[in-house]
Amino acid sequence: MSFQNQSSVLHKFKGILFSTMSSEELLNSLDFFNAREDDVFLVSYPKSGTHWIAEVIGNIPNAQISLTSPIELGDISKFDELKMNCKRRVIPTHLSYNMLPVNIKQKQCKIIYIIRNPKDTAVSLFHYYRDNPNLPGIETWAAFFELFLRGDVVYGSWFDHVLSWEEHKNDKNILIIFYEEMKRDLSKSIKKITTFLGINVSDSEISKIARKTSFSEMKNNAAKENCDPNHTICALTSNRNLVFRKGAVGDWINYFTAKQRRVFDELFTEKMKHSELARHFEDYF
Numbered sequence: 001m002s003f004q005n006q007s008s009v010l011h012k013f014k015g016i017l018f019s020t021m022s023s024e025e026l027l028n029s030l031d032f033f034n035a036r037e038d039d040v041f042l043v044s045y046p047k048s049g050t051h052w053i054a055e056v057i058g059n060i061p062n063a064q065i066s067l068t069s070p071i072e073l074g075d076i077s078k079f080d081e082l083k084m085n086c087k088r089r090v091i092p093t094h095l096s097y098n099m100l101p102v103n104i105k106q107k108q109c110k111i112i113y114i115i116r117n118p119k120d121t122a123v124s125l126f127h128y129y130r131d132n133p134n135l136p137g138i139e140t141w142a143a144f145f146e147l148f149l150r151g152d153v154v155y156g157s158w159f160d161h162v163l164s165w166e167e168h169k170n171d172k173n174i175l176i177i178f179y180e181e182m183k184r185d186l187s188k189s190i191k192k193i194t195t196f197l198g199i200n201v202s203d204s205e206i207s208k209i210a211r212k213t214s215f216s217e218m219k220n221n222a223a224k225e226n227c228d229p230n231h232t233i234c235a236l237t238s239n240r241n242l243v244f245r246k247g248a249v250g251d252w253i254n255y256f257t258a259k260q261r262r263v264f265d266e267l268f269t270e271k272m273k274h275s276e277l278a279r280h281f282e283d284y285f
């Protein structure tokens with residue numbers, strides 16, 4: 001597998017790194033996006049469990065929804081492509097709240113924001129950088145750790161991303177889901193999601209969705225799929241095999257040195273001192 005230089009796969013837009021698969025023209029035009037009132041946005045910082053929630057939603061019986069590729073993926077023809085979709089659209093994105101098209105906010109579309117312990121997120125993104133030819137090559141975990149702390153990674157700083165959503169955590173059209181809660185009680189999180197979407201689902205159907213969206217099931221299914229580079233659903237890869245790595249809570253402990261842990265905790269405390277969302281991670285640090 002060939003590793004790419006950062007400049008060939010990432011570009012900076014308004015100070016934040018994006019994949020070159022997100023054209024500058026598209027990023028500049030986001031505010032021209034025409035949202036529909038029944039659109040659902042699935043928002044996350046990369047590697048927070050986005051595919052997992054997408055699979056949960058895709059398995060809701062009779063939901064009549066259509067999962068699209070991320071709003072920021074592609075070129076200016078993106079909005080025409082989305083317009084042609086007649087079903088209720090579930091649109092993933094890794095955009096921060098500030099960059100989200102204004103029309104989505106005006107129409108108060110439903111938004112699910114998934115958030116994961118940043119230490120596990122960093123480790124997961126490190127592996128994504130290493131394995132994914134659409135991301136820059138990275139030599140070591142130590143080098144990646146520095147980039148992550150500085151926000152010098154695709155979609156920028158985890159801290160800034162989460163803080164941009166923090167201010168809207170109580171908006172009635174926004175549901176916050178934690179990866180760690182999904183791991184602890186998947187059925188409970190599925191129930192939260194279906195209730196939020198206004199779809200009535202029985203307990204036995206919820207159990208069925210939980211079975212179908214277990215890590216092993218999703219990883220096995222991805223291994224059987226053909227990887228079609230012309231059908232890119234993800235913003236960062238057309239190979240779904242790269243998405244399902246370990247699916248665990250607390251894997252960071254196998255990577256962080258004692259010093260890295262101290263440095264990270266200091267930065268976390270400083271940046272997230274006013275954050276209620278951050279309190280959720282106290283048990284996982």
Ligand SMILES: Nc1ncnc2c1ncn2[C@@H]1O[C@H](COP(=O)(O)O)[C@@H](OP(=O)(O)O)[C@H]1O
Nearest residue numbers: 047048049050051052124214215244245246247
């Ligand atoms: N069904 C599932 N259960 C648990 N974790 C899952 C999962 N599906 C995906 N993931 C994990 O979510 C991360 C990918 O997030 P995203 O979909 O936002 O890119 C990966 O984490 P790891 O790299 O830690 O394994 C992946 O393994």
Ligand SMILES: CCc1ccc(OS(=O)(=O)O)cc1
Nearest residue numbers: 050051054092233234235236
């Ligand atoms: C399948 C929906 C989805 C989930 C996550 C995405 O982001 S990434 O490209 O894998 O980072 C895109 C689409």
